[in-house]
Amino acid sequence: MLTETEWFADNQANWNDRARTHMSGNYYGVNELITNPESISAELAQDIHRFGNLNGKSVIHLQCHLGTDTIGFARRGAKRVVGLDLSDTSLEFAKDIAAKSGVTVEFVHSNVYDARENVEGSFDLVYTSLGVLCWLPDIEKWAETIVSLMAPGGCFFIRDDHPMFMTIGDDVSNGLKIEQSYFQLDQPLTWEDETSYILDDNAPKIKAKRNHQWNHSIGEIITALIRAGLTIDSVEETPYSAWCPWPELMVKEGHVYRLKDAPERLPLQFVICAHK
Numbered sequence: 001m002l003t004e005t006e007w008f009a010d011n012q013a014n015w016n017d018r019a020r021t022h023m024s025g026n027y028y029g030v031n032e033l034i035t036n037p038e039s040i041s042a043e044l045a046q047d048i049h050r051f052g053n054l055n056g057k058s059v060i061h062l063q064c065h066l067g068t069d070t071i072g073f074a075r076r077g078a079k080r081v082v083g084l085d086l087s088d089t090s091l092e093f094a095k096d097i098a099a100k101s102g103v104t105v106e107f108v109h110s111n112v113y114d115a116r117e118n119v120e121g122s123f124d125l126v127y128t129s130l131g132v133l134c135w136l137p138d139i140e141k142w143a144e145t146i147v148s149l150m151a152p153g154g155c156f157f158i159r160d161d162h163p164m165f166m167t168i169g170d171d172v173s174n175g176l177k178i179e180q181s182y183f184q185l186d187q188p189l190t191w192e193d194e195t196s197y198i199l200d201d202n203a204p205k206i207k208a209k210r211n212h213q214w215n216h217s218i219g220e221i222i223t224a225l226i227r228a229g230l231t232i233d234s235v236e237e238t239p240y241s242a243w244c245p246w247p248e249l250m251v252k253e254g255h256v257y258r259l260k261d262a263p264e265r266l267p268l269q270f271v272i273c274a275h276k
Ligand SMILES: C[S@@+](CC[C@H](N)C(=O)[O-])C[C@H]1O[C@@H](n2cnc3c(N)ncnc32)[C@H](O)[C@@H]1O
Pocket: 008, 011, 015, 043, 062, 063, 064, 065, 066, 067, 068, 069, 084, 085, 086, 087, 090, 110, 111, 112, 113, 129, 130, 131, 132, 135, 136
């Protein structure tokens, strides 16, 4: 059995390789961010209205990857913007993209669980989005970290893959089948993947293939946030996903994907807004 330190070391190496893979094309819309000083990522654009006037506000983006959403907060007026991630390679790309986009963002190399020790100050908005909770073993400790970073009256926002979506197995040739646990387990699911979710056959293959993931039920996530001291303002579930694990079963609509047939069968994302 691996230790927690080994889980995170494997995931860091895996995400360093994924960052190179993700930068090989324009999957994250980096070209648009650099060339159009008004632009923000499509992922952030769908939610930016929720945060009101950001002028003078402080924002921390946890698990910021290439910093594409992070840049958008600086572009929409936030006075202090911090992006934090476990992958040092992701952050090297993020710093370069932010510099070329002409925005000032602080990037911090840290495990989410160590964010409070590694970042000074508190934040009006803690934001985390799309592909985040599956990399974290302990949801209660995560929720406590979120609250420790928030200023009084501050807001928390998460949009992520729905845990029910994450229970479905890869082989959908005979339809959708529940194969993985819906609830948080003590041990991770360990995968060996040489590709990422970007659906680009020409992208470089991942060498550090081993990665460890966890699922957390909606009840576990909401309860952890409440126990950590937050007031939940809304919980939404959507039939849309940011990525396409089953090309034969899904259609693209704008920048998101949904099931071709009866999309109301399965929630693919959830959104939680909360405040302190
Ligand atoms: C799917 S990406 C998030 C992408 C984000 N939605 C975006 O648009 O840029 C997941 C990120 O989580 C980071 N990550 C994984 N485990 C982490 C941890 N324990 N602490 C901090 N970051 C972590 C990875 O390095 C990766 O950059």
